[in-house]
Amino acid sequence: MATNADLLTERGVFGTTSRDPQPFGNNNDNDRLLTIAESDELLDYLIKSFHLYKHYDIDSTSRKAPHYIRLHLRDLYVVQKTKRDALQLSIEDKDPVLAANMANAAREKIDAINLNMAKQVQLQQISTIEQNNLEKEKTIQKLRDSIQSVRSKYSIYNVSTQSESLSELLSSRKTDLIASKATLEAIKASKSIKLRDTIILLDAHIQGLEKELEQLLLNAEDFNEGMPLVEDLQEQYGQAIRQVTYDKERLKQLQTSLNSALSSVILVEQANVSVIKSRPNRAILVIASVAAAFIFSVLGVLVFDTYKDTNWKAIWKDSTDTSIE
Numbered sequence: 550m551a552t553n554a555d556l557l558t559e560r561g562v563f564g565t566t567s568r569d570p571q572p573f574g575n576n577n578d579n580d581r582l583l584t585i586a587e588s589d590e591l592l593d594y595l596i597k598s599f600h601l602y603k604h605y606d607i608d609s610t611s612r613k614a615p616h617y618i619r620l621h622l623r624d625l626y627v628v629q630k631t632k633r634d635a636l637q638l639s640i641e642d643k644d645p646v647l648a649a650n651m652a653n654a655a656r657e658k659i660d661a662i663n664l665n666m667a668k669q670v671q672l673q674q675i676s677t678i679e680q681n682n683l684e685k686e687k688t689i690q691k692l693r694d695s696i697q698s699v700r701s702k703y704s705i706y707n708v709s710t711q712s713e714s715l716s717e718l719l720s721s722r723k724t725d726l727i728a729s730k731a732t733l734e735a736i737k738a739s740k741s742i743k744l745r746d747t748i749i750l751l752d753a754h755i756q757g758l759e760k761e762l763e764q765l766l767l768n769a770e771d772f773n774e775g776m777p778l779v780e781d782l783q784e785q786y787g788q789a790i791r792q793v794t795y796d797k798e799r800l801k802q803l804q805t806s807l808n809s810a811l812s813s814v815i816l817v818e819q820a821n822v823s824v825i826k827s828r829p830n831r832a833i834l835v836i837a838s839v840a841a842a843f844i845f846s847v848l849g850v851l852v853f854d855t856y857k858d859t860n861w862k863a864i865w866k867d868s869t870d871t872s873i874e
Contacts, residue, residue, distance in 0.1 A: 550815040551578035586628040652820030663813040692786040703775025726758040
């Protein structure tokens with residue numbers, strides 16, 4: 550019986566499929582095994598493995614030898630689907646041991662060919678993932694370089710913390726500037742000569758705050774301009790990293806599944822050495838021989854009875870005289 554094809558994939562091996570796969574395959578799986586069983590590849594394997602050219606006494610040097618030996622083998626080799634959807638394979642031969650060995654070998658080869666087909670698909674998937682990963686590694690490197698370039702251009706190193714600290718610094722400097730200007734206005738209003746040095750210092754402090762605030766505003770403008778670029782590049786970079794990580798994990802699963810000792814055939818019963826001939830049936834031969842002997846005996850009696858009064862010598866003599874004349 551055919552194994553469920555889903556169980557031969559990495560999803561079936563690691564149980565990552567969303568559904569619980571049944572162990573037995575469906576009609577498509579059975580039909581695939583039947584197709585393999587009827588293929589020339591399987592017949593050629595049996596011919597080569599069991600030296601059937603010699604066994605069937607067929608000249609292997611003839612140009613048409615492959616055709617004739619396949620025809621001969623197909624007459625003795627039968628694979629069919631039973632009414633219960635199992636596959637039954639049988640081989641006839643005069644040697645019962647050879648017949649059983651050939652039948653078991655055919656079943657094992659069918660399994661091997663079917664598994665090889667599944668593994669070829671997995672090998673293609675592995676090759677595709679490896680190629681995609683190489684391309685994604687190049688993309689990741691480009692994204693990494695782009696992020697570094699944008700960060701250097703806009704002086705952005707950490708979007709979240711830098712945004713918070715820049716906002717706090719702007720707010721603090723604006724508050725200091727407002728407070729310093731208010732203090733300066735109050736001192737100037739007092740018109741005290743003793744506070745002249747204080748006024749000069751406050752005025753210098755205010756100018757420093759204005760310069761600092763001006764620079765902070767420029768920094769904030771650059772930050773606001775570069776922040777969306779950095780965030781977009783970081784998102785792309787994160788997605789690429791996650792995809793590569795996922796692909797690498799799937800690659801490991803595919804490789805493990807590829808090297809797993811799986812079987813695409815569920816064996817119900819192996820071929821055993823037969824103790825009864827399939828053909829010819831000896832009883833039928835005996836009955837046919839007796840019937841043939843009886844029929845010929847009856848015919849002989851009828852012929853003898855019909856021509857018993859015939860003078861064969863006279864007929865022979867007349868025919869001889871006529872030929873002489």
